[in-house]
């Protein structure tokens with residue numbers, strides 16, 4: 009456990025903030041860190057900035073993330089990691105599909121890909137315009153961004169998968185990358201596969217140790233650990249994960265079934 | 271060369287997955303056998319109902335060769351584990367169900383349930399170091415240990431293993447009480463009570479403040495416990511605590527263990543540690559001119 013301080017806080021949307029920390033990293037996009045608020049809790053968060061000063065981008069949605077939202081510049085947090093396997097850049101033309109707070113690791117991937125001279129298209133979706141994440145950041149580095157909102161306040165009215173289906177009719181990509189609600193990712197996988205495009209998927213499961221020892225993040229079918237063999241999996245592996253798109257386990261290990269929202 | 275037996279449980283290798291390490295899902299337990307090479311596996315400790323465990327951090331690395339963990343007995347409850355045991359058994363190695371309870375009645379209910387689901391044996395977690403008074407309670411008193419073991423033993427037909435803590439003034443008397451109560455084997459030891467404070471914040475790191483220390487740094491203590499227990503009891507002893515290499519496993523067995531559990535070692539050597547350690551054990555046995563691993567049990571006495 010290393011302790012660092014918050015260097016900068018940026019308000020991204022009503023409930024999402026980016027925290028740039030004093031500690032520097034050299035990580036792979038898609039990797040995550042365990043962030044500790046002393047006396048509160050410790051939770052897994054993807055790196056939204058994976059080179060230089062590390063950054064995390066967090067939706068305030070519960071006890072830990074709400075507490076994080078109260079912290080100020082100069083406050084201390086503990087860090088373990090980066091952990092897990094990140095995204096691998098394959099080919100020259102990349103398609104990123106991110107929903108809600110699944111965008112942060114994809115933004116880090118976009119940074120890396122653009123630096124390596126790749127062509128990047130990103131489909132970014134949210135419930136409403138004010139919740140869209142990192143559209144400017146992505147556009148500023150040269151990513152072509154296609155937005156969509158559930159209520160039609162920005163971009164296409166509909167889901168990321170609708171935009172995806174449209175673009176796949178017209179264009180070809182070498183590799184697809186997705187992070188967001190699992191039901192969305194399931195559909196992304198399906199659409200990309202129909203067109204023969206390999207997909208890399210960033211999965212979320214309940215993380216406790218983060219280092220592959222406790223077994224809480226294990227997925228059925230393969231018995232792999234999301235914190236160690238994931239969080240990014242290739243489509244061929246995901247197809248063997250029998251629980252993908254169906255259920256996950258809570259803090260006790262009890263199965264929780266996904267509601268089919270999107 | 272490594273074939274052995276504990277009570278009626280047949281093992282291809284004396285190396286067993288320790289409870290609570292990658293033991294929360296059947297697919298994982300199966301993988302530890304098929305890919306990892308474990309001779310048997312122990313499930314996560316199971317209780318009567320789901321339990322979320324302690325707040326995180328649940329784990330902190332102790333730089334000097336170990337981990338301090340305080341998962342807090344997070345588990346889905348034994349009834350939710352029926353299917354997991356079914357899957358775990360597909361690995362082809364004996365599945366041992368780890369049981370904890372906050373009363374005798376709970377220990378009995380879980381042990382009976384797991385017997386119905388087809389486990390080869392139950393291991394009674396008498397001593398988890400970080401769940402308030404309850405977890406550590408039974409294993410710290412020889413009378414209570416006796417009563418729990420006796421109660422479970424009278425309620426199930428499968429072998430009953432008692433898992434002990436070294437956080438007592440005399441582990442041998444507790445071991446003897448468990449033997450008197452009829453246990454079929456003894457596992458020694460579970461993680462040792464420990465703590466980590468972060469100096470930059472002055473705060474305890476673990477959500478539960480105290481946790482259990484495991485890994486290489488506790489091995490000498492575990493070997494000493496196995497040695498002393500094996501000297502005084504007749505039932506088989508299963509060594510546990512920091513085993514990471516073939517040499518460690520052989521050392522435990524020479525101290526008197528009939529089998530060795532591995533947990534934290536997975537951190538440094540991956541889940542195939544069981545295969546690696548088996549191979550290393552065979553080399554040491556060959557070097558010593560032994561034909562069978564049984565020959566080395568307790569030779570240090």
Ligand SMILES: Cc1cc2nc3c(=O)[nH]c(=O)nc-3n(C[C@H](O)[C@H](O)[C@H](O)COP(=O)(O)OP(=O)(O)OC[C@H]3O[C@@H](n4cnc5c(N)ncnc54)[C@H](O)[C@@H]3O)c2cc1C
Nearest residue numbers: 051052053054065066067070071072073112212213214215
């Ligand atoms: C690999 C990984 C990367 C993540 N990256 C981000 C990110 O970049 N930005 C972001 O906002 N969120 C991210 N999350 C989700 C984040 O961990 C949860 O939002 C956070 O743990 C919620 O805690 P809470 O106490 O605020 O809310 P709670 O009310 O406790 O939980 C809210 C939701 O978060 C889930 N959750 C709670 N604890 C954990 C845990 N220990 N592990 C996994 N899920 C948990 C719950 O199942 C629930 O769905 C990531 C999760 C994982 C597994």
Ligand SMILES: Cc1cc2nc3c(=O)[nH]c(=O)nc-3n(C[C@H](O)[C@H](O)[C@H](O)COP(=O)(O)O)c2cc1C
Nearest residue numbers: 288289290315395460461484485511512532533534
């Ligand atoms: C993350 C973790 C979880 C554990 N959970 C349990 C448990 O549920 N029941 C139990 O009897 N022991 C549990 N233990 C203790 C181990 O089974 C073992 O006794 C201890 O870690 C020493 O062995 P090792 O050094 O090989 O890990 C746990 C240990 C760790 C590290």
Ligand code: FES
Nearest residue numbers: 216218220223235
């Ligand atoms: S969170 Fe413990 S193994 Fe992944």
